[in-house]
Amino acid sequence: MRNNLIAGIRIVLAEILTAKFTLYIFGAIIKIAFRGKINTVALFYPANRRYLESVTFPWYAAKVKWHPRFAGIFRHGDGGGLVFYMGACEDEMSHPSADNNLRQLYEEMQGIAAILGIDFVAYSGVLPSLMSKAGIQRAPIEVMRTVQWIVGAIELLRQRAALARKCNVVVLGAAGFVGKRVVSQLTQTTQFHVIEVDPEHEDAVCRGTLPVQQLHGSETILVNISRAGAIESYIDLFWPGLIVLNEVYPECSGFALQKMKLVGVRYFHLRGVEGWSFPQFPGAYAGAVPCCAASAVDPNSKKSELIANILISEG
Numbered sequence: 351m352r353n354n355l356i357a358g359i360r361i362v363l364a365e366i367l368t369a370k371f372t373l374y375i376f377g378a379i380i381k382i383a384f385r386g387k388i389n390t391v392a393l394f395y396p397a398n399r400r401y402l403e404s405v406t407f408p409w410y411a412a413k414v415k416w417h418p419r420f421a422g423i424f425r426h427g428d429g430g431g432l433v434f435y436m437g438a439c440e441d442e443m444s445h446p447s448a449d450n451n452l453r454q455l456y457e458e459m460q461g462i463a464a465i466l467g468i469d470f471v472a473y474s475g476v477l478p479s480l481m482s483k484a485g486i487q488r489a490p491i492e493v494m495r496t497v498q499w500i501v502g503a504i505e506l507l508r509q510r511a512a513l514a515r516k517c518n519v520v521v522l523g524a525a526g527f528v529g530k531r532v533v534s535q536l537t538q539t540t541q542f543h544v545i546e547v548d549p550e551h552e553d554a555v556c557r558g559t560l561p562v563q564q565l566h567g568s569e570t571i572l573v574n575i576s577r578a579g580a581i582e583s584y585i586d587l588f589w590p591g592l593i594v595l596n597e598v599y600p601e602c603s604g605f606a607l608q609k610m611k612l613v614g615v616r617y618f619h620l621r622g623v624e625g626w627s628f629p630q631f632p633g634a635y636a637g638a639v640p641c642c643a644a645s646a647v648d649p650n651s652k653k654s655e656l657i658a659n660i661l662i663s664e665g
Contacts, residue, residue: 503620523576596620
């Protein structure tokens, strides 16, 4: 009963706060009180269907599947943004028939940003990649600082584990939207021995498990920039002392974490960067601002690129 009451209140607030007249009021407040400091809207989607239906009613989840609703506010550095959410999960967004829905979603988010007088719209998880595949032309503002923060997190873990500067770094998802850029940054700016792994890689060797098998027992950091559940496909190849850094939303399942712990793997999750949000982001992201949102805060400014406090949790 109590959960239903909370869910009902959330729905009423979401509908009121996403109404056009409310957005115009928000826009005026942002312009007058914040003087451009709130310059981003960020869209998130649920980790899975079970999570979505645990916080709202199934009928409402279906209603907001492709229609964003207001969810909160966040702050990072000198700027911040508004948080919106949608009801579609990753499997629904990734379906070939979803292209038109993605285009409609993009137009709705552009419309919301225009009403608010906000310049930048950021998308979480696989959304930037899926929108690109759907033919939507937009600047990938989520990537600009995220790539640097991922590389910074890898170096932070290397130092923490006292590994050699030329240790192995496996990039799982190396052929992806963010993965390609991380590989490029690693090879250009570090001494790491970079190994690319991705089921969709143009190199047949990189599509298989051989690159990981050949590293067994060596000083290695495996960074997951693929998709939810990707790590599970490789756990049987892991070895004691391997360091795994997960950047993918959502965080690894409890089953996968337990399995890695039994093997002797050290697992870390890149929560995001230091910041503030209301309400807090769920799960492992509580107390942080996810990289995709923080990266889009005034993306034309380079001031905070290298000084952000990267937040990593070990689990």
